[in-house]
Amino acid sequence: MTRPRAGLRRRIGVLATAFVLAVAGLTAGQAAQGAAPTALPRLATSGTYVTGISSGGYMATQLQVAYSSRIRGAAVVSAGPYWCAMGNVAVALYACADSALPRDLSLQYAKTAEYERDGKIDPTANLARIPTWLFHGSQDPTVKRPVADDLAAYYRHYGTPLTYQSGIAAGHGWISPLGPVACGATAAPYINNCAPYDAQAESLRVMFGSVNAPNAGKARGTVTEFSQDPYAVPPSPGIGDVTRTGAAAIGMGSTGYLYTPADCAKKNASCKVVVALHGCQQTAEQIGRTFVEQSNLNAYADTNRFVVLYPQARPDATLGNPKGCWDWWGYLGPGDVDYATKRGPQMATVMSMVTALGG
Numbered sequence: 001m002t003r004p005r006a007g008l009r010r011r012i013g014v015l016a017t018a019f020v021l022a023v024a025g026l027t028a029g030q031a032a033q034g035a036a037p038t039a040l041p042r043l044a045t046s047g048t049y050v051t052g053i054s055s056g057g058y059m060a061t062q063l064q065v066a067y068s069s070r071i072r073g074a075a076v077v078s079a080g081p082y083w084c085a086m087g088n089v090a091v092a093l094y095a096c097a098d099s100a101l102p103r104d105l106s107l108q109y110a111k112t113a114e115y116e117r118d119g120k121i122d123p124t125a126n127l128a129r130i131p132t133w134l135f136h137g138s139q140d141p142t143v144k145r146p147v148a149d150d151l152a153a154y155y156r157h158y159g160t161p162l163t164y165q166s167g168i169a170a171g172h173g174w175i176s177p178l179g180p181v182a183c184g185a186t187a188a189p190y191i192n193n194c195a196p197y198d199a200q201a202e203s204l205r206v207m208f209g210s211v212n213a214p215n216a217g218k219a220r221g222t223v224t225e226f227s228q229d230p231y232a233v234p235p236s237p238g239i240g241d242v243t244r245t246g247a248a249a250i251g252m253g254s255t256g257y258l259y260t261p262a263d264c265a266k267k268n269a270s271c272k273v274v275v276a277l278h279g280c281q282q283t284a285e286q287i288g289r290t291f292v293e294q295s296n297l298n299a300y301a302d303t304n305r306f307v308v309l310y311p312q313a314r315p316d317a318t319l320g321n322p323k324g325c326w327d328w329w330g331y332l333g334p335g336d337v338d339y340a341t342k343r344g345p346q347m348a349t350v351m352s353m354v355t356a357l358g359g
Helices: 002-034 054-067 089-094 105-116 122-130 145-157 199-208 290-295 297-304 343-355
Strands: 044-053 073-076 132-135 162-165 191-193 222-227 257-258 270-277 307-310
Touching: 044 054, 044 199, 054 073, 054 122, 054 270, 073 199, 073 257, 105 122, 105 145, 132 199, 145 162, 162 199, 191 290, 191 297, 222 297, 257 297, 270 297, 270 343, 297 307, 307 343
Parallel strands: 044 073, 044 270, 073 132, 132 162, 270 307
Antiparallel strands: 222 257, 257 307
16 A cells, blocks of 8 residues: 555645646746736936827827926827816817817916916926927817917917928827728727828927838837836825825826837837827727727837837726816816926826836
């Protein structure tokens, strides 16, 4: 009986070892495929640029105006002038998307001057050195042409070097040759294919001065997830939801995305940071990685030495934001009056991510 028992013990030991190794291998594989890192990597960055569509376009302009000493270029799709909504959702809907209510740019200029005097935004003189690309599709039913024209006028008022593209028969959406939506349509996921027109080639050329052709093959970089919670400004009474913690408390998703080309992953590599801001109904909670993977920015990042930061807002009916828009009208509560400045929780959170990257 001694030998059979010894053999049985050996077999049990082998099986136990195999099980442990299998579990370890599964855990390692899961970590490689799905575990979200808790922090952004520190990179050797060479400049920060912002771009966005619709509510993300409004957010991009807010970042450009508030942090003009740090932003080197901007590309805005389908949005209106800075502080257009004036803290009022009805104004946002009927004057800054639709054009049913009138707009008076003198109010925006006055508020901009007030914010500058109070130190809530950087000096507006910086806007004269930030090359900017503005796009409005001629078939866009969501943000009307006069609204976009007012943003162009706002930029010109401050001497911003502006390229205004309004000659493409596009609907309301991010313009990308990878998009599944017909150029002139307005439909989810709001990524429109207007090929052979290449909006990224034009916008990046404006922002950077020149641009190399995109990578037409397999991606040379990687999309990684990161937790947005460590970068989130905490809520306060009247601003956000004080019963929550992390990014959700200020209307942002728990996870953000970063595309890093192989060239930018090398030690001490110098690369630009492009912050890409989705529009309403384009968050990861609503369409997964569609915007991240179909923006067409990643293909250009592979050949032009820049990383793409994709921060995420989130749909939240409790905060009055069921469509997952960025905060461009003060939806975080009655105290959210400085939403368009450096004191805006979402504004400061996004720039905290940029700072973490080295931008």
